[in-house]
Every structure is written in C-alpha cells, then in structure tokens.
Amino acid sequence: xxxxxxxxxxxxxxxxxxxxxxxxxxxxxxALTAESKSEGFDPVTIADRRAEEVMRDVLxxxxxxxxxxxEEFENVVGTSGVTWVLDPIDGTRGYxxxxxxxxxxxxxxDEMGPKLGLIDQPYIxxxxxxxxxxxxxxxxxGQHDLAVRNGIDLAEAIVxxxxxxxxxxxxxxxxxxxxxxxxxxxxxxxxxxxxLLAAGQIDLVIEAGLQAYDIQAPIAxxxxxxxxxxxxxxxxxxxxxxxxxxxxxxxxxxxMALLNP
Numbered sequence: 001x002x003x004x005x006x007x008x009x010x011x012x013x014x015x016x017x018x019x020x021x022x023x024x025x026x027x028x029x030x031a032l033t034a035e036s037k038s039e040g041f042d043p044v045t046i047a048d049r050r051a052e053e054v055m056r057d058v059l060x061x062x063x064x065x066x067x068x069x070x071e072e073f074e075n076v077v078g079t080s081g082v083t084w085v086l087d088p089i090d091g092t093r094g095y096x097x098x099x100x101x102x103x104x105x106x107x108x109x110d111e112m113g114p115k116l117g118l119i120d121q122p123y124i125x126x127x128x129x130x131x132x133x134x135x136x137x138x139x140x141x142g143q144h145d146l147a148v149r150n151g152i153d154l155a156e157a158i159v160x161x162x163x164x165x166x167x168x169x170x171x172x173x174x175x176x177x178x179x180x181x182x183x184x185x186x187x188x189x190x191x192x193x194x195x196l197l198a199a200g201q202i203d204l205v206i207e208a209g210l211q212a213y214d215i216q217a218p219i220a221x222x223x224x225x226x227x228x229x230x231x232x233x234x235x236x237x238x239x240x241x242x243x244x245x246x247x248x249x250x251x252x253x254x255x256m257a258l259l260n261p
C-alpha cells in the first residue's frame with residue numbers, strides 16, 4: 001500500500017479548516033496580545049498555540065501513527081512513515097499587525113521531503129494546494145489550477161523576501177545583488193509570497209534562517225505548480241536554512257549565480 005495517497009488530502013484540508021477557525025477567532029481582536037519566545041521579538045499568540053493544538057487533535061484522531069513536526073509544541077515520532085509539518089501561523093508579526101498576508105502551512109512527507117503541501121490564508125479565504133495529484137487554489141474567485149510564470153528574465157522578474165535585512169550582513173548583501181538585477185522587489189508577505197509564485201504572479205522568493213515548518217508546504221505547492229525550491233547552493237532545503245524559490249530553472253540559475261558569486 002502506498003503510504004502517500006490522495007486520501008491524505010482529506011486530512012490536510014480538515015487540519016486547515018480547524019486551524020482557520022481558530023486563527024480567525026483572534027485575528028484583529030482588540031484583546032489579542034503577543035509574547036516573545038526568544039530575545040529580540042519572536043512573537044507567539046494564543047491563536048498560534050490553539051491552531052496547532054486543534055490540528056494535533058485531528059491527527060491524534062485520524063492519523064495516530066504519523067509523526068508531527070510543529071512550531072509551537074514538541075515533535076512526535078511516528079511509525080507510519082508519514083510526518084506532518086505544521087506552522088499554525090506563518091507570519092505572526094503580520095498577524096498581530098492586522099495584515100492578511102500570514103497563513104497556515106501544512107505539509108506531509110518523509111525524510112526525503114514533502115509529498116503534499118497546503119498554504120491557507122483564512123482571512124482572504126484562499127487555499128493553495130500542491131502534490132499527490134493536486135495543483136490548485138481556491139478562493140473568492142473560485143478554483144483555478146496553479147502554474148508558475150514562464151519566459152521571464154531576471155531583469156523582468158519580481159522578487160520577494162520577508163525581511164529587508166534577509167539574514168546576516170553577508171546574506172543581505174547577496175540578496176541585494178539579485179534585487180538590483182530584478183525589475184521589482186517587495187517585502188513582508190511571509191508564506192503568501194510562495195503562494196503568489198505558485199499562482200504565477202511573481203518569479204522569485206529568497207529567504208534565510210528558515211525552519212522545516214516554514215518551507216516544506218511551500219516546496220510542495222511550488223513544485224506542483226512547475227517551479228523549484230532549493231537552498232542557495234542548489235541542494236534540498238526541506239529541513240530549513242536559506243531558500244531560493246524560482247518559477248523556472250533559468251531564473252533559479254541566474255539568481256543562484258548572484259547569491260554565490
């Protein structure tokens with residue numbers, strides 16, 4: 001029996017539905033507060049924790065033998081060969097600011113990487129899904145196939161990253177080389193930027209300092225849409241680190257050459 005089958009999509013969407021209800025219940029609420037998980041400001045809210053809790057409840061009921069890697073709670077080692085990778089709110093800074101560019105990330109895969117991925121934006125009502133036979137988005141305008149944009153040179157490309165500083169000073173300088181060669185650079189969309197790439201709206205996403213739960217769902221969605229996601233050296237990035245997502249191999253190569261001169 002194939003461990004990874006289309007039936008996993010029923011579970012993935014149930015997870016997203018439960019998380020959507022929890023995150024919307026607290027979004028833009030006057031009483032919402034955030035605490036920091038580490039030095040500086042690494043915010044977490046009751047919505048982050050409750051959304052992950054309800055997703056774990058679904059998995060305990062429907063997939064009790066699966067592993068879980070989540071942002072807010074301890075990892076669970078499974079026995080089925082399937083591991084779920086969960087980020088209840090990717091973009092908590094945006095969430096507490098009231099912007100609708102955060103999202104819930106859900107992936108299922110194994111040590112080789114994600115087999116399915118889902119990016120959900122509850123407030124807009126958009127859901128992007130890729131893997132195991134799907135490459136679709138649903139939202140206010142209905143359902144559409146996902147497909148990356150083709151035929152764009154780096155000089156015409158739209159590039160996204162979450163933070164202007166990207167990471168270290170050297171990583172910021174590397175990103176700046178790509179940004180200066182592109183037509184347009186935008187900031188601050190967190191996981192929504194990866195969804196836009198899969199939907200054919202933008203061309204490159206470049207980030208650093210990621211965890212597995214930040215990138216596994218976007219990998220599956222973008223690859224299903226025809227794009228590619230690696231680290232800055234072209235190797236797999238499903239365990240996190242520095243990510244380069246591109247619509248085409250040509251754009252990927254052009255960006256990687258500037259990131260690693």
